[in-house]
Amino acid sequence: MSYASVMVAVDLDESTRGRIRLAGHLADAFKARLIGVAAEMPAYEAAPVGPTLGSAYCLASVQEAVLNDLRIAHAAFEEAGAGRSRVEWRSNLDFPMEFLARQSAAADLVVVGRGDAGNPLLSVDPGDAVMRLGAPVLVVPPGVEHLDAQRVAVAWKTTREAHRALRDALPFLARASHVVVLAIDDGAGAADTRDVVGFLQAHDVHASAVAKDALGSSTAEALVEAASEHAADLIVAGAYGHGRLREWAFGGVTRDLLAGCPMCCLMSH
Secondary structure, eight states: OOOSEEEEEOOSSTTHHHHHHHHHHHHHHHTOEEEEEEEEOOOGGGSOOSSOTTHHHHHHHHHHHHHHHHHHHHHHHHHHTTTOSSEEEEEEESOHHHHHHHHGGGOSEEEEEOOTTSSOTTOOOHHHHHHHSSSOEEEEOTTOOOOOOSEEEEEOOSSHHHHHHHHHTHHHHHHOSEEEEEEEESSSOOOOOHHHHHHHHHTTOOEEEEEEEOTTSOHHHHHHHHHHHTTOSEEEEEOOTTOHHHHHHHOOHHHHHHHHOSSEEEEEO
């Protein structure tokens, strides 16, 4: 099992080139096609409407500014993804998330940024991507330009989302030298990991399980700490098991990981 195509969302954030390089290295590792995607919708509402003096010029200049942004994004993709034969670029005048959602039908894995810069041009919200794409989403924090993924941490709970993430991550897990299944006890008891470890071992994945008490920390903090203790550079987690609206209002593991996890997270919903 492998990924045949890796898609990367390209924006104008300063971390974009590093994210493209990371996606390109993954495409090389999986012998996959690398697809760059970018979109921006012109802010036509900012231009005068109707038969006013200069309205046609304003509309054209608004569109040209967006086309220039897309040219810059394309140049960044070509520079950071250089040297690969199986490379494809897709862009359009469109809302970034809407365009990515349509293009993701061509992808086995979608790589996005974490969005720390607020809302840079052409960017997509990683939480929206996880919810909408129906594909595994690799969320890359700023400053991370390489993912070795030889040691991987799987955040385990007996939820549909965790099951989905585990299966979506199998190409990574099959390549890893060791996988640790982390069951965090947040006061309700740690999940039983015997079956999931057996499942991974049946797929020739070298896996072991660790139960960790959150000890007053948030579940996400305990998860990141345990992953760091096992030298993992990738966390696999089901996303929004309690619903995104509830996590937005009251907090939750997915929201906390998206807000500040220092390592890459592969998420599925």
